[in-house]
Amino acid sequence: MKKLINDPADVVAEALLGIAAAHPDLRVDHRHKIVYRADAPVSGKVGLISGGGSGHEPLHGGFVGPGMLDAACAGEVFTSPVPDQMLEATKTVDGGAGVLHVVKNYTGDVMNFEMAAELAASETGVDVTSVVVDDDVAVQDSLYTAGRRGVGVTVLLEKIAGAAAEEGRPLAAVAEVARRVNGNGRSMGMALTSCAVPSAGAPTFDLPEDEMEIGIGIHGEPGRRRVPLAPARQVAEYLMEPILADLDFTGGDGVIAFVNGMGGTPLIELYVMYHEVATILEKAGVRVARSLVGPYITSLEMAGCSVTLLKADDELLRLWDAPVRTPGLRWGT
Amino acid sequence: MKKLINDPADVVAEALLGIAAAHPDLRVDHRHKIVYRADAPVSGKVGLISGGGSGHEPLHGGFVGPGMLDAACAGEVFTSPVPDQMLEATKTVDGGAGVLHVVKNYTGDVMNFEMAAELAASETGVDVTSVVVDDDVAVQDSLYTAGRRGVGVTVLLEKIAGAAAEEGRPLAAVAEVARRVNGNGRSMGMALTSCAVPSAGAPTFDLPEDEMEIGIGIHGEPGRRRVPLAPARQVAEYLMEPILADLDFTGGDGVIAFVNGMGGTPLIELYVMYHEVATILEKAGVRVARSLVGPYITSLEMAGCSVTLLKADDELLRLWDAPVRTPGLRWGT
Amino acid sequence: MTVELAALERWIRGFAALIGENTALLTRLDSAIGDADHGANMDRGMTAVVAALDREPPASAAGLLKQVGMTLVSTVGGASGPLYGTFFLRMATASGEVTSLDGPAFAKALRAGLEGVVARGKAEAGDKTMYDALAPAVDELDSALAAGVPLGDALGRAAEAADRGRDATVPMLARKGRASYLGERSVGHQDPGATSSALLVGAAAAAVGPSAAAP
Amino acid sequence: MTVELAALERWIRGFAALIGENTALLTRLDSAIGDADHGANMDRGMTAVVAALDREPPASAAGLLKQVGMTLVSTVGGASGPLYGTFFLRMATASGEVTSLDGPAFAKALRAGLEGVVARGKAEAGDKTMYDALAPAVDELDSALAAGVPLGDALGRAAEAADRGRDATVPMLARKGRASYLGERSVGHQDPGATSSALLVGAAAAAVGPSAAAP
Numbered sequence A, B: 001m002k003k004l005i006n007d008p009a010d011v012v013a014e015a016l017l018g019i020a021a022a023h024p025d026l027r028v029d030h031r032h033k034i035v036y037r038a039d040a041p042v043s044g045k046v047g048l049i050s051g052g053g054s055g056h057e058p059l060h061g062g063f064v065g066p067g068m069l070d071a072a073c074a075g076e077v078f079t080s081p082v083p084d085q086m087l088e089a090t091k092t093v094d095g096g097a098g099v100l101h102v103v104k105n106y107t108g109d110v111m112n113f114e115m116a117a118e119l120a121a122s123e124t125g126v127d128v129t130s131v132v133v134d135d136d137v138a139v140q141d142s143l144y145t146a147g148r149r150g151v152g153v154t155v156l157l158e159k160i161a162g163a164a165a166e167e168g169r170p171l172a173a174v175a176e177v178a179r180r181v182n183g184n185g186r187s188m189g190m191a192l193t194s195c196a197v198p199s200a201g202a203p204t205f206d207l208p209e210d211e212m213e214i215g216i217g218i219h220g221e222p223g224r225r226r227v228p229l230a231p232a233r234q235v236a237e238y239l240m241e242p243i244l245a246d247l248d249f250t251g252g253d254g255v256i257a258f259v260n261g262m263g264g265t266p267l268i269e270l271y272v273m274y275h276e277v278a279t280i281l282e283k284a285g286v287r288v289a290r291s292l293v294g295p296y297i298t299s300l301e302m303a304g305c306s307v308t309l310l311k312a313d314d315e316l317l318r319l320w321d322a323p324v325r326t327p328g329l330r331w332g333t
Numbered sequence C, D: 001m002t003v004e005l006a007a008l009e010r011w012i013r014g015f016a017a018l019i020g021e022n023t024a025l026l027t028r029l030d031s032a033i034g035d036a037d038h039g040a041n042m043d044r045g046m047t048a049v050v051a052a053l054d055r056e057p058p059a060s061a062a063g064l065l066k067q068v069g070m071t072l073v074s075t076v077g078g079a080s081g082p083l084y085g086t087f088f089l090r091m092a093t094a095s096g097e098v099t100s101l102d103g104p105a106f107a108k109a110l111r112a113g114l115e116g117v118v119a120r121g122k123a124e125a126g127d128k129t130m131y132d133a134l135a136p137a138v139d140e141l142d143s144a145l146a147a148g149v150p151l152g153d154a155l156g157r158a159a160e161a162a163d164r165g166r167d168a169t170v171p172m173l174a175r176k177g178r179a180s181y182l183g184e185r186s187v188g189h190q191d192p193g194a195t196s197s198a199l200l201v202g203a204a205a206a207a208v209g210p211s212a213a214a215p
C-alpha cells in the first residue's frame, strides 16, 4: 500500500490543512473538521450541509461554495463524521432560513446525522430537514435492509439543491427539489482494483488480475458479482442495464449523464466509457441534456467508474446550469 | 494491466468520441484527432495550439476553450502527434493574427511540430511561432542532450498565454508571455507506481512495494533515483529542494504553486502534499499568490505527483485570473 | 456481590485494551464484508475514552457511563459510534448517580443499553450485527442471576453466550449495516461489530472477576 | 547488380514483417529507457506503409521511397516518425525517378537518408540512437562497394555492421531522445531505435539477396 501521506491517523486533518491553504475562499474549522463558505452564514438563505467519510474527494469539501454546499463535515476515511460536527456545521451556516442535511444512505451516516438533528432540535432553534440519497441500483432495496447506498446522485443533488437554496427558496422547497433529484436519479459502479484505507494498511479486497467487481460501492464494499475482465463496451452494458431497468429515462427533458471516476482510473478511460454510455443511451432512446465526466465521488485510489443518470425536467436543468463556484464544480460565475 | 478500454488501438479515437459527446461547446475533428473551439477561428485573435501524446488528460484537449487553447492535437498514447495534425490545427484556428505552437520539450514533439511549422510556412500563409516548454528540473540541462522535459508548467503556460491571446495581443507578445512563463517556472515529479501503455499491455517499469521513483517524467520515464518509500513530508522535500535550488522564488509578487496528480493518486493525498509544499514555501520565505491542486497533467494511471512553481509578477497573475472556460480549468465566466 | 465504580472503570479500560489488541482483526473482518474501518473506529474511540477517564475521573456510575457514551459518539463516527454511544448513554440513565450497582441493577443497565442499540439501529436477532452478540449475553445474564448464580460467574456465562452469538453470525445473511449490501455474499463471514461486542462482554466478566468458590 | 523497384518493395515489405515480429521486443526495450511505445509506433507506421503500397503501387524508386516517408511522417509520430520519415524522403530525393538503382546509387541514397536523420535529430556517433546502427552500416556499404564487393554481399556486411552498431549501444550513455533523461541509468540497455534500424538494414540485405558465388 503506497500512499502520499504521513501518519495514517493524520490524513484527514492534514488534507484539511491543504484545502485551507489551497482555497482562500473557503474556511476550515480544523477542530470540528468542517469546510465552510467564507461568507457563511448567508442571511436569509437556506443552509446546505453534507458530510461523510473522507476518501471520496472532491466530495464533499470540494463542493462547498456559492451555488452548492454551505459546509461539509469530514469524517475519518470511510467513516461517517460524528454528530458534533454536523451540529457545529448547522450552527455555522444557519442564516435564519433553516438548514438542509444531505445524507448518503449508510447506516453510520444516517444515525450520526439523526443524532445531530436531535441535538440541533434540543440545543438550537435551527430548523433542520434531512434528505437521504439512495440511488445505487446495485443494492437490493427493501424495508428490511439498510436500503440502497447513496452514490453519484449526491453530486448532482448537492449542485441542484444548492442552486435552489441560492435562489432564496424556503427550506421545504429546497428539500422538495432535493428529493425530486434523488427520486429521479440512479447509479451503478464497478471496480478494476481495490482501494486501501490508510489505517488498515492493506487493500480492502483482493481482485484477481483477470476479474472485476460489478456493483461496487464507494467504500470498496463488495458489489453484486465478480465477472471476468471485459471491454469498456461490455462494462457500460453491465452498468446501464440495471439503471435503465429501474427507471424509465425516456421522455421528459432528457437526462444528466454522469460518468464518474473512482479515483485511480485516468480521464482518458472515463471518456472511452462516456462514449459507450452515450451510445447505449442513444439506442435506448434517451436524450442526453447535460453531461459530466470526471472523478467527483471517489473511493481513494480504486480504479473503476460509476454511471449516474438523472431524469431531468426543465427546472432541474435550469438549476443545474445555474452558477456554481466550488473547487470541484465551477461555472457561470 | 486492467483498463476501461476496448481495443488498445482505438483508445484515443474512442476517447475523442467521448469528449465530443460530453462537451458540446468543443468540436472534434476525428480524422485529424484535433479538439478545437466551436467558434474557431476567432478573427483577429492569435490562435494557440498545443498537442502531444495522449494519456495526459485533461492536458491538452481538456484545456481547449475561450481563454486557453484554440486547438489540441491528440497523438497516440505517449506518442507525439504527427505534423499533419498540427498543420490542420494551425489552419483551423488561424484568425489572421498567426498561431502559437506550444511544444513540450521531447524530441518527438519538437521534431513533429518543427515539420508542421515547415509545412505551414510552405503550404499556408499562416504566421507560426513556437514556444518550447522545458521546466523539469529532474533532468540535467545541457546543450548536448535533449534538455529538460516539459511538464507542469505547460498547464500554467497554456492558461496564461491563452489569456494574453484572448486580450488581443499580437503573436510576438503572446509568445513573449509564454516564454516568460517557461523561464520562471520549474517542476519536479515522482511516482509510487508505474503506468501501463495500453498497446504495451504491461507496466512501463517495475517499482518494488517499498520504493518510489523521484524525478519521474510524465511518460513513466525513469527518474533521477529510486529511494525507499517515505512520508509525504519527505517526498515534498525531495521535490522542492531541486526546484528551489534552481531558481530564486522569493520576492516578486509570489508564486503560483501547483501540486499535480499523476493520475492514480487520490485528491485527498494531493491536499496532504499541498500542505507540505505550502509549509516548505513558508519556511523558504516564498509567498504563495495562487494555487492549483489536482490531476491536470497526468501519466495514465500512474500514482504520484509533481510540484510546479511559477514565479509570477503582477501581469502573469492578472492573466492567470482572467476568465477561462475549458473542461479542465474554468473560472471567471 | 456488586459492581463498584472501580470495577466499571476496570471494565472500560479492559475493553479499551482488548480493542487495542484486536484492532487489526476487527478491521480485517470489516474488510471482508464492510469498509475496513471497524478496528480503527473502535480504537480511536476507546483511546479517547481512556484519555477522558485519565483526565476527569468520574464520580458515579452514571457519570462514568455517560462520559464513555459521549466520548464514543463524538469520536467514533460510522455505525458503531452512535450504536456503542447510545448503548453507554442508556446504561448511564438506567444506572443513576450511584457508585455501585448490584447484579440486577447492572443487568438492568445492560438491557437498557441493548434497547438503546435497537432503538438507534432497528436491528433484530439474526440480522448479523452486534445485537447478535449482545442480546444473548444480556439474556444469559438475566437468567443466570435469576437462577441464583453469583454475578461474577453469571457475567462469565454471559461472555460465553456473547462468544457463541458472535460465532453464530458467521452463517447469517446480513440485513443491516454495510454488510447487507452483500446479500448472499455476506454468508460465511463473522460480523465485526458482534466481535467487538463479545470483547465488551468478556471485558465485563474479567473486570468483575469470577465469584469466589463456595466454601 | 542493381536494386530493382521490386527489390525496393521487397525491402519495405520485409522490414514491415520484421517490425511486426519484433513489436513486443522494441516496446520492451523502450520500456526500459523510454516510454514503451517504439514497437507500437513502428508497427502502426509500417502497417500503414504496406497498406499504401497495396493501394497505390508506386512507379519509381523516388515514388516508392517518398510514399514510405510521407506515410511514416503521417502515422508514426514520436521521435521515430520524423526520423524514419526524413530518412526515406531524403532517399527518395537522392534516388530520382528511376526504376532501378545500381550499388553506388543505392548507397548514395542511403547516405542521403542518414544525413536526413542527422539534420532532423542532430545525433552524433555514440549518442545511443538509431544513428549508431545506421551510420556504421552506410559506412560499411560504401567501403565494401569501393573494394569491389558485389552489392548483395556488401549489404550483408552492412547488416552485420548495423547489428554490431546496435549491440554497441548497450554500454552507451544516452545523450539524445528520451533515454537521455536517464543519464547514467541508460547504460546497459540496448537502444530501441538502433534495434529497429538494424532490422531495416537486415531487410535490405535480405531483399537484394546474397550475390551469386563467383563461378
Ligand SMILES: Nc1ncnc2c1ncn2[C@@H]1O[C@H](COP(=O)(O)OP(=O)(O)O)[C@@H](O)[C@H]1O
Pocket: A078, A079, A080, A107, A108, A109, C030, C034, C035, C037, C038, C041, C042, C077, C078, C079, C080, C081, C083, C117, C120, C121, C122, C123, C128, C129, C130, C131, C176, C177, C178, C191, C192, C193, C194
Ligand atoms: N443497524 C444496526 N444495528 C446494530 N448494529 C449495526 C447496525 N448496522 C451496523 N451495525 C454494526 O456495526 C458494525 C460496523 O461498524 P463500523 O465498521 O465501525 O461502521 P461502518 O459500517 O459505518 O463502517 C457491523 O459489523 C455491525 O455489527
Ligand SMILES: Nc1ncnc2c1ncn2[C@@H]1O[C@H](COP(=O)(O)OP(=O)(O)O)[C@@H](O)[C@H]1O
Pocket: B078, B079, B080, B107, B108, B109, D030, D034, D035, D037, D038, D041, D042, D077, D078, D079, D080, D081, D083, D117, D120, D121, D122, D123, D128, D129, D130, D131, D176, D177, D178, D191, D192, D193, D194
Ligand atoms: N535526436 C535523435 N536522433 C536520432 N535518433 C533519435 C533521436 N532521438 C530519439 N531517437 C531514436 O528514437 C528512438 C525512440 O523512438 P520512439 O520510441 O518511437 O519515440 P519516442 O521517444 O518519442 O517515444 C530511440 O530509441 C532513438 O534511437
Ligand SMILES: [Mg+2]
Pocket: A053, A078, A079, A080, A108, C035, C037, C078, C079
Ligand atoms: Mg465506515
Ligand SMILES: [Mg+2]
Pocket: B053, B078, B079, B080, B108, D035, D037, D078, D079
Ligand atoms: Mg513516445
Ligand SMILES: [Mg+2]
Pocket: C030, C034, C035, C036, C037, C038, C078, C178
Ligand atoms: Mg466499517
Ligand SMILES: [Mg+2]
Pocket: D030, D034, D035, D036, D037, D038, D078, D178
Ligand atoms: Mg518511445
